[in-house]
Amino acid sequence: MVVFKKPHALTDVPFHYCPGCTHGIVHRLVAEVIDELGIEGETVGIAPVGCSVFAYNYFNCDMIEAPHGRAPAVATGVKRANPDKTVFTYQGDGDLAAIGTAETVHVGTRGENITIIFINNAIYGMTGGQMAPTTLLGQVTTTTPYGRDKHIQGNPIRICEMLATLDGTAYAERVSVDCVKNVVAAKKAIKKAFEIQQKKLGLSIVEVLSSCPTNWGLTPEKALEWLRANMIEHYPLGVYKDVTKEAE
Amino acid sequence: MASILLAGFGGQGILFAGKQLVSAGMNAGKEVSWLPSYGPEMRGGTCNCSVNIEDDPVGSPLVTEPDILVAFNKPSYEKFYKSVKKGGRVFIDSSLIDSKCERTDITAEYIPATSLADISGFAKLANVVMLGYIIKKTGLFTKDYFVSCLKASAPKSKPELAELNLKAFEIGYSYDD
């Protein structure tokens, strides 16, 4: 009996992620969905700039690495040139919700048939723990050493809620990978997002609340506890938009 | 053959008139260029266009010393009449420009193109009336040839436009000063 098998859509290249980082889990979920849908040969992934920049080495489908924040625009180019291929971006919070905000919003307005996997861990990981657009109020980072102050650094941004207001967004769900139950739910959401793309219904996005033990300065276990205790309150889990439900 | 500067207000059909001249030149096998003024001033402000119809390849598309100036309003006339080449011509829409040309080294031609067009019910076609007069006075092209070009330039879906243009052209061509 096979107990554990690496999905085919993942390469043999070992992940470079820190111990306890949840990128590995999300990569695996995306790869499992690609396997289950049998679309590896028909899929093009877009890697961001950030911790997951090397995603192009990990996924077995064709992969393109985009400039910082521009993955949705690159995905648009791929999709418009190849309308029948499945195109997904994999982006962090700085990439998607700060430098790439315009690109993110406008794939929503255009209803691009692409899927965005959005990793929200409330911090810049690759550059070493600076404030992200999703950093919580009071959260200490290297660029908010006294805690994020809304009068100085402004407020954290809720992406799913914002994109749900756009007519071209077909599906927006926020999930978390802090426990087994939530990981199962996250995979379901990712699969649904890909299916929505296959049905050409518009933009699908899954926001994944993730942990960053290294830059949060916590053990992997404590980090997941912190996520549960702090992030979910500000970023409630759930479906923010689902045109397939509306149609029913 | 000629470098021509057409100038007036936006909306007077300056660019269209220039294009008719260039198009006729091209079909006659001449080297031609057409360069409009562009940008915000096009919309309601002054508008001009440089036209070159030559035997040799056109150098500068920008006409700074025209052989022929076609002025559709007073500001344009005042701005450009001094730049006309010696021995050149200026065509003046006398219904909108009350000045008389003081230069004696160029020929001034006056035609109330706008009033003639208005009276005949072709309010928007003062430019084509002017073209008729220019062709008659300069002989740049034969009447028959230019009329055939003008006719061909109207979209096939709007044959009535071609008819109107030909009538307006005739008014200018037969204008007797």
Place this chain on the structure above:
Amino acid sequence: MSKMLMKGNEAIAEAAIRAGCKLFFGYPITPQTELSEYMAKQMPKRGGLCLQAESEIAAINMVLGATASGARAITSSSSPGISLKSEGISYIAGSDLPCVIVNVQRGGPGLGGIQPAQSDYNQATKAPGHGDLHLIVLAPASVQEMASLTGLAFDLADQYRMPAMILADGALGQMMEPVDFEERTPRELPEKTWACCGHGNKREHNIINSLYIQPNVLEDIVKERFKRYEEVEKNEVMYEEYMCDDADIVIVAYGITARIAKSAVKEARAMGVKAGLFRCITLYPFPAKELEKLSHKVKRFVSVEMNMGQMVNDVKVATDCRVPVTHCGRTGGVIPTVKEITEEIMRLSAKKEG
């Protein structure tokens, strides 16, 4: 086929479609907007797509995505918009992707003006984006060349896997001239085996990226790219010489100023001055060898440009400063007149004798 009267901007668009380009991504800016408008009208009728992006940055990255997946793609803008595109241009060059970028230049810096200029010469030929890189830069001088060089730009980009730029200006973009879309003979081009369009379970996955963390790896890749640039420099130089054989004073120019300078050369000749014109058609690769040859015969060069003299140093370097190289031109959106250039030729000619 008979000639059509067309604006330069429209001629580029039509030529791109005829070159098999199905994807245009752009953002409105004067004086190139007719290009987008032509694409918007024509692409849907001809099986293509014209998409107005949310920004110049998005537009160039859409081009990146489209070309990375193997399609021919084009974007166009004018000077301030090209600055915004420079990030994407660098990534495209660093990812060895072909595409065509059109710059219908206007006066700068900053918002500058909207009238014709050539003040992005240095940007196009020296630093179109960060990093060690080149674009193929083609400088059309007529509406006809706006069309013919666009077709060529796509072929060159595909052949050498690098972006190519059409460096035009507001006058060329806005003016109408007759243009003949004669049947172009496309080059034989390598298959795009590197394209990311789904491996169909028939090959290993393709990766398109410009990130190399190990300095020695990145160095090797850059050096290899520069070997390709050497090929471009060896094979693809284009220029035109006019009355250079016996010339004392040779004007070096490109684009719209070259044709104005040609008229000035004729006028100077009529007044007994042996003037000539060397017109660069490719700005990268720069016709350095040809200018070097010429520098042994002539007494001086004058670089005529609509900027403050950005090409002067390139001519000096190419000719080893053998003879004087000076600048004559206007900037800020002013087109020099034939008279101004003729006067400069006459002044320099008199200086030589005095």
